[in-house]
Amino acid sequence: MVKTILDELIEANEFLLPGNTACPGCGSTLALRYVLKALGKNTVLVIPASCSSVYQAIYPKVSFKVITYNVAFASAAALASGVKQALVKKGYDNVNVAVWGGDGGLIDIGAATVSGAAERNEDIFVFVYDNEAYMNTGIQRSGSTPPGARTTTTPLGKIVGFKKPMSFLMLLHGVPYVATASIAYPTDLYEKVKRAKDVKGFKFIHIFSPCPPGWRFDDSKTIEVARLAVETGYWILWEGGYRDGKINLTLSPPSRPYKDPSKRKPLEEFLKYQGRFRGFDERSLKKLRDWIEYQWNFINSFT
Amino acid sequence: MVKTILDELIEANEFLLPGNTACPGCGSTLALRYVLKALGKNTVLVIPASCSSVYQAIYPKVSFKVITYNVAFASAAALASGVKQALVKKGYDNVNVAVWGGDGGLIDIGAATVSGAAERNEDIFVFVYDNEAYMNTGIQRSGSTPPGARTTTTPLGKIVGFKKPMSFLMLLHGVPYVATASIAYPTDLYEKVKRAKDVKGFKFIHIFSPCPPGWRFDDSKTIEVARLAVETGYWILWEGGYRDGKINLTLSPPSRPYKDPSKRKPLEEFLKYQGRFRGFDERSLKKLRDWIEYQWNFINSFT
Amino acid sequence: MSEIPDNHLILPISKPTKGAGGKTGSWRVFRPVILEDKCIKCMMCWMYCPEAAIEAHSRNEVPKINYDYCKGCLVCKEVCPVSAIKSEREGE
Amino acid sequence: MSEIPDNHLILPISKPTKGAGGKTGSWRVFRPVILEDKCIKCMMCWMYCPEAAIEAHSRNEVPKINYDYCKGCLVCKEVCPVSAIKSEREGE
Amino acid sequence: METYDVITGNDAVAWGARLSRVEVIAAYPITPQTTIVEKLAEWVDKGEIDARYIAVESEHSAMSAAMGASAAGARAFTATSSQGFLYMFEMISWAAGARTPVVMAVVNRALGPPWNIWSEHTDALMARDTGWIQFWASNNQEALDSIIQAYRVAEDKKVILPAMVMLGGFVLSHTAMPVRIHDQDKVDQYLPPYSPPHYVLNPKLSEPFAYGNILFPWDYAKVRLSIQRAMENSVDVIKKAAREFQEIFGIWHGDLIKEAYTDNAEMLIFALGAVAEQAEATAELLRKKGYKVGVVKVRVTRPFPKHEIAKLANKVSRIIVIDRDISFGWDGILAGEIKATLHEHNVDTPVTTKIMGIGGDDILPDHIEKAVKEVYNK
Amino acid sequence: METYDVITGNDAVAWGARLSRVEVIAAYPITPQTTIVEKLAEWVDKGEIDARYIAVESEHSAMSAAMGASAAGARAFTATSSQGFLYMFEMISWAAGARTPVVMAVVNRALGPPWNIWSEHTDALMARDTGWIQFWASNNQEALDSIIQAYRVAEDKKVILPAMVMLGGFVLSHTAMPVRIHDQDKVDQYLPPYSPPHYVLNPKLSEPFAYGNILFPWDYAKVRLSIQRAMENSVDVIKKAAREFQEIFGIWHGDLIKEAYTDNAEMLIFALGAVAEQAEATAELLRKKGYKVGVVKVRVTRPFPKHEIAKLANKVSRIIVIDRDISFGWDGILAGEIKATLHEHNVDTPVTTKIMGIGGDDILPDHIEKAVKEVYNK
Amino acid sequence: MYYEVIWVGRGGQGAVTASRILAKALNREKIWAQAIVFFGAERRGAPVYAYNRISDQPIKYHHFVTDADVIVIFEPSLIKLTNVLSRARDNATVIINSAGRSEDMDSELHKYRLAVVDATSIALQLNLLVAGIPVINTAMIGAFAKAMGFPLIDSVKEVIKEAWPGKMGELNAQASEKAYRETRILENIKSVS
Amino acid sequence: MYYEVIWVGRGGQGAVTASRILAKALNREKIWAQAIVFFGAERRGAPVYAYNRISDQPIKYHHFVTDADVIVIFEPSLIKLTNVLSRARDNATVIINSAGRSEDMDSELHKYRLAVVDATSIALQLNLLVAGIPVINTAMIGAFAKAMGFPLIDSVKEVIKEAWPGKMGELNAQASEKAYRETRILENIKSVS
Ligand SMILES: Cc1ncc(C[n+]2csc(CCOP(=O)(O)OP(=O)(O)O)c2C)c(N)n1
Ligand SMILES: Cc1ncc(C[n+]2csc(CCOP(=O)(O)OP(=O)(O)O)c2C)c(N)n1
Ligand code: SF4
Ligand code: SF4
Numbered sequence A, B: 001m002v003k004t005i006l007d008e009l010i011e012a013n014e015f016l017l018p019g020n021t022a023c024p025g026c027g028s029t030l031a032l033r034y035v036l037k038a039l040g041k042n043t044v045l046v047i048p049a050s051c052s053s054v055y056q057a058i059y060p061k062v063s064f065k066v067i068t069y070n071v072a073f074a075s076a077a078a079l080a081s082g083v084k085q086a087l088v089k090k091g092y093d094n095v096n097v098a099v100w101g102g103d104g105g106l107i108d109i110g111a112a113t114v115s116g117a118a119e120r121n122e123d124i125f126v127f128v129y130d131n132e133a134y135m136n137t138g139i140q141r142s143g144s145t146p147p148g149a150r151t152t153t154t155p156l157g158k159i160v161g162f163k164k165p166m167s168f169l170m171l172l173h174g175v176p177y178v179a180t181a182s183i184a185y186p187t188d189l190y191e192k193v194k195r196a197k198d199v200k201g202f203k204f205i206h207i208f209s210p211c212p213p214g215w216r217f218d219d220s221k222t223i224e225v226a227r228l229a230v231e232t233g234y235w236i237l238w239e240g241g242y243r244d245g246k247i248n249l250t251l252s253p254p255s256r257p258y259k260d261p262s263k264r265k266p267l268e269e270f271l272k273y274q275g276r277f278r279g280f281d282e283r284s285l286k287k288l289r290d291w292i293e294y295q296w297n298f299i300n301s302f303t
Numbered sequence C, D: 001m002s003e004i005p006d007n008h009l010i011l012p013i014s015k016p017t018k019g020a021g022g023k024t025g026s027w028r029v030f031r032p033v034i035l036e037d038k039c040i041k042c043m044m045c046w047m048y049c050p051e052a053a054i055e056a057h058s059r060n061e062v063p064k065i066n067y068d069y070c071k072g073c074l075v076c077k078e079v080c081p082v083s084a085i086k087s088e089r090e091g092e
Numbered sequence E, F: 001m002e003t004y005d006v007i008t009g010n011d012a013v014a015w016g017a018r019l020s021r022v023e024v025i026a027a028y029p030i031t032p033q034t035t036i037v038e039k040l041a042e043w044v045d046k047g048e049i050d051a052r053y054i055a056v057e058s059e060h061s062a063m064s065a066a067m068g069a070s071a072a073g074a075r076a077f078t079a080t081s082s083q084g085f086l087y088m089f090e091m092i093s094w095a096a097g098a099r100t101p102v103v104m105a106v107v108n109r110a111l112g113p114p115w116n117i118w119s120e121h122t123d124a125l126m127a128r129d130t131g132w133i134q135f136w137a138s139n140n141q142e143a144l145d146s147i148i149q150a151y152r153v154a155e156d157k158k159v160i161l162p163a164m165v166m167l168g169g170f171v172l173s174h175t176a177m178p179v180r181i182h183d184q185d186k187v188d189q190y191l192p193p194y195s196p197p198h199y200v201l202n203p204k205l206s207e208p209f210a211y212g213n214i215l216f217p218w219d220y221a222k223v224r225l226s227i228q229r230a231m232e233n234s235v236d237v238i239k240k241a242a243r244e245f246q247e248i249f250g251i252w253h254g255d256l257i258k259e260a261y262t263d264n265a266e267m268l269i270f271a272l273g274a275v276a277e278q279a280e281a282t283a284e285l286l287r288k289k290g291y292k293v294g295v296v297k298v299r300v301t302r303p304f305p306k307h308e309i310a311k312l313a314n315k316v317s318r319i320i321v322i323d324r325d326i327s328f329g330w331d332g333i334l335a336g337e338i339k340a341t342l343h344e345h346n347v348d349t350p351v352t353t354k355i356m357g358i359g360g361d362d363i364l365p366d367h368i369e370k371a372v373k374e375v376y377n378k
Numbered sequence G, H: 001m002y003y004e005v006i007w008v009g010r011g012g013q014g015a016v017t018a019s020r021i022l023a024k025a026l027n028r029e030k031i032w033a034q035a036i037v038f039f040g041a042e043r044r045g046a047p048v049y050a051y052n053r054i055s056d057q058p059i060k061y062h063h064f065v066t067d068a069d070v071i072v073i074f075e076p077s078l079i080k081l082t083n084v085l086s087r088a089r090d091n092a093t094v095i096i097n098s099a100g101r102s103e104d105m106d107s108e109l110h111k112y113r114l115a116v117v118d119a120t121s122i123a124l125q126l127n128l129l130v131a132g133i134p135v136i137n138t139a140m141i142g143a144f145a146k147a148m149g150f151p152l153i154d155s156v157k158e159v160i161k162e163a164w165p166g167k168m169g170e171l172n173a174q175a176s177e178k179a180y181r182e183t184r185i186l187e188n189i190k191s192v193s
């Protein structure tokens, strides 16, 4: 039998241990499973305050089987830069130094830090698992919350802002590797991380990661919600990077069909499972559709 | 005689007073002249640490004739948000609350703050005068320093990073108004600020502003250097914004000819006056050319 | 009460442990059960278990749920393409 | 020496003042001089003076340099399209 | 209309802000503070209070936005904890220098690393040099009332400084207990609208000016040291605010300090916040057992109530200070300041420091009792 | 090869870092610190030192990167001032908690607003609770030497804490004076390479582990309070480091304190940094005029040299503390700690606080003389 | 009057809310009550504690409840998992949600005054489900009222209706009432069955 | 031996550097010297001060020089602008860059021992220009050496050459040497001319 990617995945070590304290159905742990499978044991995770700093479990035990360094909320990308530079200075060249954090830590409070590390093209990975709010503190809106979603700081779902398109922003920083991914497509995620490992310089991977309690859907629906995000065109999978004056961007296979708007499922499919969109009104709907259109426009202008 | 724009400019009040303490030939003061002419007296300037916090002169005197609030380095965009929201709450709706700062304050240390205000679409102006380094502290590299330029922290001009394309990043934040400008084209700058005044929401204007001591060129060459930046295609003038799912971007008249690369002056013209590019090598030159190409690619993809 | 310890370098260092958060299987409200005869060994349940609580060593074996840690989210049941996983209320 | 003042609310409030940084004209090494007869009143010098040290009230008058504050950068000389501004070394 | 409800300390703080008619709120989530601003966000969203809520992207920005709003003439509020407090540290210092009378609730929580979300007072004490007035609430009623009093004091024309109100994480923030929610009219009577006696960032109201450009040392020293004068002024203002509060609302939380069982006490326990109230409950027990112990709740740590403390200390033969904090390489922070105060006032009553409750280590009555007895019987 | 040159305090610091063979430098510009890191950047760029320079985008990131590098086993350095110091405050506290023996130079500068770039000590003193060892340099030679000693102490297996070295903005940072630049071999003999006795973030050297996930209070308290024990240990380590430094280099800057003219003194002046040396020069004059005054330079403020100070204070009848700092609503910070120390040690020598030199207000010998005489003749 | 109460449930079951509702109901009757919570970093499903102190005088204590006069247990499995009974005072009342027969219960329980209610069934009957999980906390408050004789069940219902306006409040109030009626008090478990 | 020196120039003229070079040159001769700078927030062109303290003993003072034994003035216009002469001690030496004849000089100068050098011409002759501005600071150090008799001009030149390796150092060393030779000392200005 030929070795398939599934065989490879099964063979790859599991660095996320069962018995962690994540919520049932948490998308983020699933994402981390594949990120770590791809990175392998030669990895230092740098984790800012987030659900991950909690679900790894409480001292003196931990649920991750790689070196895990818990750090202050806004510090991660800079701190990881320091770790990496020290390791290189000490002659340990190929350790994967990887930031693993949420949208709050890496897209809001830590945005300047991530941007600085990107601009300097530090040889690190930054993984954002995007659950579109501050979950660890109990579902407050972040810069990555879609307009109109209910959170505890936007209890009526009034529109505050624009979901900050962090992956586009990173791409424009001229770094060599940027990708989006989704927990609904673990193989795609795994392969992207593998490819990123071959890239020297700054690597940014933005992973769509639904959160059952935060988005208010049934635990079992995590994958379905994530898949619908892709199938409705709300979340787009791609990878790209900068090289020699050019931005390259390729749609990843799962998203290719949805370049054609008529192939996309109705956005309502994605919204319907989620309590956070209850009472979503026309204005919000338009904002969100516009946002989707905006993303596709951006991507189409590069592909 | 028909009233020309020049007449309008002459009639507009001067809010930058002579006898400030900027260096002779400073591009930033020139930019501020036109920004204030366009904003008018109903303006609150919020100024983070920078040359502007110094060249406004020393207590108990000041060289600006609008309310000027000097604030901590990384705080400006958030602080201005607070000022604006308070004024609106108090019923003073049309005061221009404008951040005026350098690239260090607004593109590096304050990047998350600017990004946050943009993402929330705060009804403020953010003006960056980009002199491509931390000048007030004596010419250290910033995230906006072009690769290969000499600064006191890159004394040999070794390449550190990629000039962070802040205006593109802002545009992708989905804000209603973003523009670039240059002190070589004051009318263009003035008209952009005028147009921005009619826009509700976040307005970002990025002004190319040469610095004679920082870039090491003769005081008198400020305008020429700025003009060459445009004529070589290094700095591109455009304006745009987000609306209803679409990013609009228009090349401004001074830059239109240079869409055609063959119309551009050789990059060396821009470099030659500037001591910071002394010893600029092939590798740096390529990096810089790539960077120019990258910018044009981006712009072309929208126009 | 808080005493200054004799050791001056007590570090908050944790060791990787299965079940670091306890036997999280006890959190379950519903229990997923793989119906061996229906299972086509596509491994989708294994692939999508957010808990890594399904054990699979090769594609020739029916994957096994580790009930010590399965939290009962039922993601596995949802993703199974042939409905080979059923769920039961715990304690019933 | 630092005494606690009686006033509890001493504020660092500065007033807009021409010449807040002193008579910056004294910084000049070179002095720009507008040659009235050559001047075509295009106002370019006025427009580009980073110091706002050139006074212009209408397009019918030759602009006037305020030597109290002109720092002598000679930007005006550079931008003048008809070379109507010459420069002289100060104190010569 | 006055109501009486069982609410958490955080809800009490939110009510304090609401009754104070705050106009601009800028805040950022952090456990155990978050439910304060969630509550306020909810009220704003539902139109129950007429304020603007700025959902900033960090605490540095929360304080920046709040003080910007204050400088523009609005009554501004924020709240934070622990790492968030340290992340905004630059702006905490700045807000005092800028004389913006922002009020901030600080829900005390231990600092990392390692992560710990429980109560400890080191966070707020670290800012004791910054020019903020510091109140410590010992129960939920006091949390609510102190927010209102804090605005009164902060905005007083003789003061004009920001003020922070501390409450213990979880111990108060997440513990519900009966709280009187005052009548809005009465609060309005107690706390007039904010009318800044100094600069306002509004070109419709002010001539152009610049605030805060460079000052030479001689000018700078005057400006900065005037903060010290304002602090001195605040002592009487705090006392008056507490007195009038009692007159209108009939509630007394103390002014700079609050005494309990100090009459003919031979020994005093000093502590902050809920720890002080815990000590009070313990002292009640100890009194019954024949120990003549009293409790001094230090309600305000800035301005530091030197006179009040020295006077009380002079009357006893022993003092114990319970510090739910530590300054590494020094000792308990409150104890240190009390010792310095006593030295300054020639009071030689010995002071014993007890560090307790670090990182939320529960402070049981037994712990206090044991510590007290040890000193008492020495 | 040893050389002897006239260099600024900032260059002296840069030399201190260079001779200490720092491996990773992460820093951000701020006046009057900037020339330190400019010098280091230049050396790195020119290959004169074998280190990595990370030109981060803020001070928060500077400290983050430095401590990250330290956690990964490298000798790390940074430097800052004033607002930059406050901007990294969260990470200052974090670096100590994380037991990363980073060394940081702090060029003391007054805080805003308003803007002021001159010397004042409040910035560094604000971090006195954070778990950093604090050295104060009183001249440029001491600045250089203290960086080297700071690494020795910080990395000592009995300590493992970060250390900061303060020098007055402009007063030292930009003032050039003769400095001996030591022989590299001798420094290498004094300061061995950093070999962390604890965790290292390197999977090639360590088994997988997690650092700093949540700790329950009882565990947390132990971890944090072990910092206090390390501080206690550091007292002897600092003394030994100073002694051995003297043996190897023949230079004595004091250990935790340094005395001058204290023999049969009737009055002592306490101060920090260059102010202390200024006081020393003044005391020399005063001695000539018949005043029996001595000077105690408090060289280390954390751990606070309680025993040393109490012992000296006990022998005199008057003390004056010159504080180039202020804690608003309190008083001079150093004076406060000295008072507390004396109370603790039952020393009743009266202490007078003199706040001087705020925002760079120049401290002239006359000022000191006048203040001393006032107290002396009381 | 002075009682200390421990509530033990799982993350998501609303033990914290229950303790707060109880305190609010007591407050209506001028009984002073504190509701305390120990926050670990629980995600859904992990054991969660909440506490009350109840008195006729204001309480100045601010520590956690260590031992209790009343222990409310949201499901029998929590007894072993948490060992909560070790914190019961002599003469404590234990209130437990269980469908089982008393004699099938953990023998440890036999030492206490026991109140048993099948709150899960009540929730299911009323269709009180959140994300598929029966909501039993309001029923447990009803059981408390019955077991302890205070607060009045009407106070409980009023507070519940205030907390959740509309249908949800109505149903939850019904649950508490139903539980109040159905709770069986077993003074000495061995003697009954 | 104890001297205090004030240097006054304009931003960009290198007064600070001059005071440092002087201190380095003295150091070669085992004379202890401090070089102090008062940093305002000057941009190019504004008056700038620098100071030295010079002694045969290490100096522990750390304040600014208030009054001076030597005042070095980079151009005559600075006398009025800064009123620096009010800070001259009796018997002070004033060293000034001027092309003018002594008798044309500010009458205030007449009170002091005066050293005059045409540093601007020296700089122009040697083509020592930065951004069009003559660099006169090294010449002024030469003038100092001549006026005060220390340090040796050779020490000055060595330090200059170390500071700017290559051509620049060579030229600057020449400038200092030339200035050393050309400086005229006027013990009592009235009596000479
Ligand atoms: C400086 C600082 N501010 C706030 C917090 C509190 N905090 C901890 S985790 C968190 C939310 C994290 O949100 P996100 O990054 O989106 O990750 P998630 O919780 O969703 O996994 C917050 C606000 C903190 N630890 N430090
Ligand atoms: C938190 C903080 N860090 C550093 C500084 C020091 N600082 C003041 S101005 C400045 C440079 C500003 O650079 P930029 O924003 O580019 O403006 P420019 O000086 O070029 O006008 C720096 C680093 C500061 N004031 N605050
Ligand atoms: S709150 Fe959401 S993101 Fe956090 S652990 Fe639970 S499911 Fe995962
Ligand atoms: S340093 Fe540059 S930007 Fe700053 S005032 Fe001078 S010319 Fe302008």
Ligand code: SF4
Residues within 6 Å of the ligand: A025, C032, C048, C049, C050, C051, C052, C053, C054, C065, C066, C069, C070, C071, C072, C073, C074, C075, C076, C077
């Ligand atoms: S129910 Fe959830 S945790 Fe359990 S095996 Fe299935 S996917 Fe894994």
Ligand code: SF4
Residues within 6 Å of the ligand: B025, D032, D048, D049, D050, D051, D052, D053, D054, D065, D066, D069, D070, D071, D072, D073, D074, D075, D076, D077
């Ligand atoms: S020289 Fe410069 S400052 Fe003077 S008038 Fe011309 S442009 Fe203005």
